[in-house]
Amino acid sequence: MGTIAKKTGTLLLTLLLVSAMAFLAFQIIPGDPVTKILGTDYTPERAATLRHELGLEGDLSARYLRWLAGFITGDFGISYSYMKPVRQVMQGKLAVTAALSVLSWLLVLLFSIPLGIALARYHKGVFARAAATVNQVFMAVPPFFIGILFTYLFGLLLKWFVPGKFVPFSESFWGCLGYLFFPALAIAIPKAAKTARLLVSSIMGEMQKDYVRTAYSRGNSRWMVIRTHVLRNALLPVVTYLAMSLADIVAGSIIVEQVFVVPGIGRLLVASIASRDFPVALTIVVIIAALVVFMNYVADLVTQFIDPRVRLS
Amino acid sequence: MIDTHNRTFRAGAVITGIMLLIILVGLVWTPYDPNAMNGAAKLASPSLAHLLGTDNFGRDIFSRVVQGAGATFLIAAVSVAAGLVIGVVLGGLTGWYGGWVDELLMRLNDTLTAFPSILLALVLIALFGSGKYNIIFALGLLFVPTFARIVRMEVAKQKELDYVRSARLMGVGSMRILFVHILPNIVPVLLSTIAISFNNAVLAEASMSYLGVGVQPPDPSLGRMLNEAQSYLLSAPWYALSSGVAIVLLVLGFGLLSEGLGGETDA
Secondary structure, eight states: OHHHHHHHHHHHHHHHHHHHHHHHHHHSSSSOHHHHHHGGGOOHHHHHHHHHHHTOOSOHHHHHHHHHHHHHTTOOOBOTTTOSBHHHHHTTHHHHHHHHHHHHHHHHHHHHHHHHHHHHHTTTSHHHHHHHHHHHHHHHSOHHHHHHHHIIIIIIISOSSOTTOOOOTTTOHHHHHHHHHHHHHHHHHHHHHHHHHHHHHHHHHHHTSHHHHHHHHTTOOHHHHIIIIIHHHHHHHHHHHHHHHHHHHHHHHHHHHHHHTOOSHHHHHHHHHHTTOHHHHHHHHHHHHHHHHHHHHHHHHHHHHHOHHHHHO | OHHHHHHHHHHHHHHHHHHHHHHHHHHHOOSSOTTOOOGGGTTOOOOSSSTTOBOTTOOBHHHHHHHHHHHHHHHHHHHHHHHHHHHHHHHHHHHHHOHHHHHHHHHHHHHHHTSOHHHHHHHHHHHHOOSHHHHHHHHHHHHHHHHHHHHHHHHHHHTTSHHHHHHHHTTOOHHHIIIIIIHHHHHHHHHHHHHHHHHHHHHHHHHHHHHTSSSOTTSOOHHHHHHHHHTTTTTOHHHHHHHHHHHHHHHHHHHHHHHHTTOOSOO
């Protein structure tokens, strides 16, 4: 119990540190947004009012605390480009990215574990060797290139979906899921390939150990040894990796949303960076960053939970 | 294990070698001027005259891919080199001296390396703006923690070894021990990290240029070509295919090299 409390404390501290770093980073950008927004309409009175509205008064620490208090209560500030609350600009987009990421993560899970086990089980077979080589290539294909290939093959040639025509969740649940399937798969393929590779080397590493020799000596087949003895241990690093990879998948969706014109926070992030709409960019960066930190925390806890050896130390 | 590593390494060396050779030749000679437009041959399919076809301006795609791969490679090389130099110095010093500065920097490092590199790169681009040099700067900065971490760990390990102790007893200065005695012993570990960083740099540059916040026109880049090619998918699929495959080959080559050197497959 003590360790969980300690880790939770570290989690909160890291979250605070990360948010402060992100906030500071967006503060050191030269240029005054107020002057820029007002342009030729600039008068000192108007500037003062706007400065108040945008929360740009006071010194750095005061601004940070005000922003942090707002962030926790769901007030993310005001977008420079739209002059609307960031919350309104982000309306519905977070859910889209969340759906895309979770779908993609499930696909990784679905593909990688059976594939990794099969590759390790038949590691000397011709087919498994060929599959391992293909797997190696898949690891190197960037998700946005897979996305473009999917757009061409399934969108333009086979017409299974209309590229760029996102189906909102409110319109049709299955239509939305169907549209998100291809971007999710594009993100999942390299990730699943890497996960399968990790599982294979993890299993191979375990196979060198003494308890495996003992298991063999009792007359178990290779498959029996893998299934009943090795897999439990070999899955440990994979579970940790999978927990942490959710953050990578969200980062991957930043780019793939662009390919498929999915209206999620990734597309919004890129647009806000291009138009220097920093309140929006800061909000999205902090949300993703918090997710990264949180998933690492979860991965840590999961490892502790399933591996008594780590729990002891 | 050794055997497969060697095979992996060889495969990576062959792919990277061929790509490098094409890039080097491309510096002095390409079949066409990569920027020469030809109104008569717009979106021509691959043929003997144009190996990979032409784009929407009638420019030879093969020549453009060669030039783009060169630019991507150069950006990766400079940013990895910058990250390496700063990372080695920082990691070496903190690993050697330890203390609270070491503690603080490593905490910061751990936090930074946990983040997806594309997110950090985007933040840096937001801060400093897009363009070739800013990409190099952003990526270089990204690689510092990776190298610093590894060097620090290795130095901390090596400084307890006998050869370092005896060098100390003989009165060799700290800096000389650190950079002349210890550093050469770390090189093998560094090599695989360099390869995987190349891999990441190519991916990050291509991603950001694809998003339109990386390399800007008229500078060539594989990511930007892929972005442009997406508009002509139906009429000229070979455009997207060629630039995409070039990225895959670069990434694959360095990935295999890193794995063959005994490093991580993913970073």
